[in-house]
Amino acid sequence: MTTPKPNQMWGGRFSEAPSDIMVQINASIDVDKRLYRQDIQGSVAHCEMLVAQEILTADEGDKITKGLAAILAEIESGKFVFKTELEDIHMNIESRLAEMIGDVAGKLHTARSRNDQVATDMRLWTKQALAALIEEISVLQSILDKQSGAHAETVMPGFTHLQIAQPVTLGLHLQAYFDMLERDKGRFADCLDRMNESPLGACALAGTRHNIDRDLTAEKLGFRRPVRNTMDAVAARDYLLEFLSASSICIIHLSRLAEELILWSTVQFGFIRLGDKFTTGSSIMPQKKNPDAAELVRGKSGGIIGNLMQLLMVMKALPLTYNKDMQEDKTPVFETYDALLLCLQATTGMIDTMHVNKERMHEDAESGYSTATYLADWLVKNLNIPFRQAHHITGQIVQAAEKKSLKLHDMPLADMQQFESRINKGIFDFLRITGNNS
Amino acid sequence: MTTPKPNQMWGGRFSEAPSDIMVQINASIDVDKRLYRQDIQGSVAHCEMLVAQEILTADEGDKITKGLAAILAEIESGKFVFKTELEDIHMNIESRLAEMIGDVAGKLHTARSRNDQVATDMRLWTKQALAALIEEISVLQSILDKQSGAHAETVMPGFTHLQIAQPVTLGLHLQAYFDMLERDKGRFADCLDRMNESPLGACALAGTRHNIDRDLTAEKLGFRRPVRNTMDAVAARDYLLEFLSASSICIIHLSRLAEELILWSTVQFGFIRLGDKFTTGSSIMPQKKNPDAAELVRGKSGGIIGNLMQLLMVMKALPLTYNKDMQEDKTPVFETYDALLLCLQATTGMIDTMHVNKERMHEDAESGYSTATYLADWLVKNLNIPFRQAHHITGQIVQAAEKKSLKLHDMPLADMQQFESRINKGIFDFLRITGNNS
């Protein structure tokens, strides 16, 4: 009696080998080999539980865990040879284990299925990914906080409709992003909390008749508890959809900031100059200093949101429990993680190294009649004019100022009085911008 | 001094009237009139705060709040006339207020902008929507729980790849959806918790020089606290994206259940019969009993996920703070709420009234060699054969049974012994399905 050849692991009753096309469409090893560490971690916990439950002997368990440790070392040192014909990371590792320790390797898969195995691997990976993203957001927030503090008094125009609206400070502006990112962190933390359950032991879909201890493996792997329902354990992908949703919302925030960095570093705005470390030149226009990193952060919103759409589309209307379609869950999740991490780092770098042109910002804050609201407020406060009428009067004064190409604080008092005779000199205190307007 | 005409609220300095196309593309009243209750609620709280801060007199405040109450009554009784030329719900109400109480109406908009006003309206609405969805999910869960209990012993085939895999119970199957929905509720609750802050007082983007009390309006409106950053308050839409994401994940769950109801009610499966109340007939094929409600639940996943895509697309790369693009946030959110609520109710109705064909379910649970796993487990447990080899032997026995068109528990012992001589009679206890296999 010999261990069957690895490529026959499921092939016992098949009379024909899979076609090349089938091998190609079916193989996932190029993608899921990234889970090698989690796969081995899960197998070790499973093996230790089998020993604890006396399903395996201590000796068998010892051989298996030592074999797995050796395989981990092989992979991390780059010596391990991944084989496409072994389909996925699970079979690549199990097959190598069989080579190393012989038939006893075949006992590892007792009371387990690839369905709960891959579900466990993926949850372990996602937990790490979530923690890493939360950490990286905190780094970006600390840089935003630093710049926000440094520019607490730096006056700049606040925009609505990309038209100058009212003076604000750069500190206030950057702090808005700090707060958006705080909510992004909250979403990732909520996702982590909700998905922190162990699917191991659900087997294919219905648990097992072996006397396993799911609480024990959950504990060994750092999960809060086992997933209650075994069918849910292998069929659920909502935790990945939630991960992709939170990532999509986060990249929307980064895309908004990127857009502003691009605008602000145009010749026309001239509010900032991005550091050389995060810009590139042109092959034909030597003077160009292109905000490539910001453009790529903005553009990578496409891939991240496309990945969310991908998995939503994949999962739509799939009956329980596992369907092979779900194999398509890994690429979007891995790609999103990589892209979002990189975008967070690039944004951190850009904000950290940008040079702010305070003069240009202040100058623009004064243009565009940005203090018109203050004028209206003055009319309300001092002349007790209802706001709607004060607003109307202000509109007429602005129009008059525009015709004379004057800023509001340069308008002669007499000109203003044409629209409301009670206006007096006190109004000029309201029409000039100071550092702490907002 | 007269109140300016409503359609000149912002038109003070414009020399030309908007084109018809502009009126048409710009108007939002058809959509945002749904916010009338929240708009009045927000205005009342704002007015009371203005009085408390002595920005308005008690008498002015009284006139305004009474006027607003009268308008609310008009709208709810269907007497209010909404006007497209007044653009949106805010101006429709304010204009009517001016008709009712005269110039003092113009004082309500003191220390407020349409930017923070609409942000407040929308948050108030979303809070109610989230609560209603959580409630509706609970109703569906209670029905799933009821059926799950009633069918705790109803054996049915468990599927992977839509192939019969192992016997499960209908109770276990329905409970899996109960658990998915529990996580959906968690996502809505997290969203509600995170967005429960008041944007009122942020004004256009930079707050106001009037001495307002944002804590007071937040408290009056039932918010936990004011949104800290005024620019964030008017620019943020992540709470709506989170609402749409959570809804998308929830409808994915409902689409999976709907798919199963459709499959199960085919002639071929015959597992269930949906109630007449949730099916329709055909205009040409009188015998048809179509699972329309289930198909519509499945199909409405498209609209709900399309709405998520819509708002992500709208928000991508928008600079701070308010941009008119954001007006496009309401339709997708309202549509998603209506569709999801209806889908939850329809699913509740279908699950509640479906008739289960236990015999068909049990029959199928026995076909497809669904107990093969148990055979493999028996080999492991009783003969100490490593799982991988037990699996291989089982595959050969299944192939032999299939050739003879026999179910596993009908295979002669001798036939099984051809593949593993130590197999004995005890194996038959494992090959038959009982009510509590899983």
Place this chain on the structure above:
Amino acid sequence: MTTPKPNQMWGGRFSEAPSDIMVQINASIDVDKRLYRQDIQGSVAHCEMLVAQEILTADEGDKITKGLAAILAEIESGKFVFKTELEDIHMNIESRLAEMIGDVAGKLHTARSRNDQVATDMRLWTKQALAALIEEISVLQSILDKQSGAHAETVMPGFTHLQIAQPVTLGLHLQAYFDMLERDKGRFADCLDRMNESPLGACALAGTRHNIDRDLTAEKLGFRRPVRNTMDAVAARDYLLEFLSASSICIIHLSRLAEELILWSTVQFGFIRLGDKFTTGSSIMPQKKNPDAAELVRGKSGGIIGNLMQLLMVMKALPLTYNKDMQEDKTPVFETYDALLLCLQATTGMIDTMHVNKERMHEDAESGYSTATYLADWLVKNLNIPFRQAHHITGQIVQAAEKKSLKLHDMPLADMQQFESRINKGIFDFLRITGNNS
């Protein structure tokens, strides 16, 4: 023998009435009443064919077509009462017909099903919609052409990465959009050509045993020919997906132009001033002139692309032939048509009425070292320096000019010669911008 009550059209064998939820989720009349004209047009053609084939008598046909004409008149004059309990436009019209002309109305549905009926209505509608969009694009193109001609010599900076790259003309810039729109028209025309086939006569999915003439109805309705395969005729929605795709690509083009109009009308760019007819003011900032129409065109890309996502999601993995999910095809298509038409009209209006600030454009075209490429080209042409080295030398000269805050054509010859001694006076002819640079 009496005509059955309308709400029993398919209910012959049902023992229970549909629940309220079912009525609500199932009804489509609010959406598909928009198809009334096409529905009647299709019914008239069908009826005439039935007469021609002697399935109906001439007298019966006459009664039916006159009845349909009367119903059309009722609908267009607003007298027709649409009823939700009659579900859809087909049953609303058929029921009214029965009221008008009695039992003979029941003969109209001979050799027809709602499946081929709605497919015919929708194709007729889509043909008109495609033609209308093509027409509207041509209108926008004519305005782009006019402005392009008027500004053939208007120098402006050409951008890459939103950095000033090289001088171009506004004419060239606007012509780029003309050409994009030309391809958009091509896509709509291709779609129209491909879908111009009649599904009528496919009945539910399998044709009919009645001796109908599908070529005749196709001809009467202006289709090129019948859809060949009857199952395809009722199951296909690719023509709507193609419509939504072409619309999505078109709105992407409009969103790019809208973004530029928004940028160009900022205080910082100041390249254009949008007409009052297509801008709005602010309720609190009287000086604002907001490019609302452009922002809404940009924002409506979300809805249009969301609609594409919706129908792709709906159609994914639907088995043949008709499934109720497909009822969800109409809302996205109608919404997309309305939104795209409006966006085309608004863009036409904005381009037509914008005021161009030639001075600001020309001034910016000279800044940012936009002629650096010409300098490099001069080195290649006159000194036979390989382009890559010419590029490197140019980069050094630009850096030197920037340090001195000089434009390139103001750099002293001696300074340039420090980097390449053979540079001579001739270079200055290359460094100034003229109207016909590009």
Place this chain on the structure above:
Amino acid sequence: MTTPKPNQMWGGRFSEAPSDIMVQINASIDVDKRLYRQDIQGSVAHCEMLVAQEILTADEGDKITKGLAAILAEIESGKFVFKTELEDIHMNIESRLAEMIGDVAGKLHTARSRNDQVATDMRLWTKQALAALIEEISVLQSILDKQSGAHAETVMPGFTHLQIAQPVTLGLHLQAYFDMLERDKGRFADCLDRMNESPLGACALAGTRHNIDRDLTAEKLGFRRPVRNTMDAVAARDYLLEFLSASSICIIHLSRLAEELILWSTVQFGFIRLGDKFTTGSSIMPQKKNPDAAELVRGKSGGIIGNLMQLLMVMKALPLTYNKDMQEDKTPVFETYDALLLCLQATTGMIDTMHVNKERMHEDAESGYSTATYLADWLVKNLNIPFRQAHHITGQIVQAAEKKSLKLHDMPLADMQQFESRINKGIFDFLRITGNNS
């Protein structure tokens, strides 16, 4: 004078090197090296044109084209070393050319920019991709045609709402997919026709002052003509959006067929048995024969549609002309091409090797009262009963048959006459299914 180091190609005026994050986010070589053949093809054509226009000497041109040929050989033999620090395929090749042939390599980039270079590469690649997909669809069609012919008389149930509706043939059913695919081919062909223009010579965005011949390079590269507008030439991505849209519609068709293959190969339907070459087994359930290939085809709709959403999102609201975001166009296009090609091949294989169970199909075609429509038609034809009433009577007969658990053709005549006394024996000819019902 020496050629500058490759990594300084655009870095002439930069005082700081890019950060590691910048290198990582900016590099595209891992993706765009796939364009090596097109890049060299484009460079050869460009070089030959420069010689023809006497911008390069024949000798220079000869050195360059020989060098490029040598590089092509290096890449195809796997000897070429791609370097991340050289960013992209263009610079990798140009840098190697400089190593091989010295300074003259720097002359190749005369009158060219990376913007028009990459646009040319991508269009050349896309043309090949479109042609390959059209070819692969034809292969699938030929297999559908073969099976369709073989099963022209194989009766099966036609479904609406996944309920048995009327008998059809498998031939008709498969032919419906043939016709859908014919339209898919049309969409790819239209896309190819529309985008078959050469961007080469547009340079960065504004053409060049060198005396180039764009018609000549267009002709050499097999394009119909140059892209007219130089800004459009480098800014347009609609041809890729059209490619992704057509691919999305095509995969929707394949997902529908895949869904049917999965359904049909369930134990419950049992209509077909997929070949061993396109199915897999289970690691724990040895009897399973999983339709993995079909599930993956269905699931890959997610990735393909996600890619469309990605590029739509990327392109939304990008101002002219080139923005770095657009670098994100290649991954979705390459991935979609690979996935769609594989799905077409897998579908071809599955359809070609599936085994049809004619008996099960025929049996089901007779169940579910699938001939009820014929009964209604008989009443119309023979008794001149209006269709709507015939339909109602039929519904009552079906309900009666169902209560007795009889098929329609087994219902006693007397039972039918209870609902319509004029029914006679002739009706039974209508109630049995023959091979050519449809």
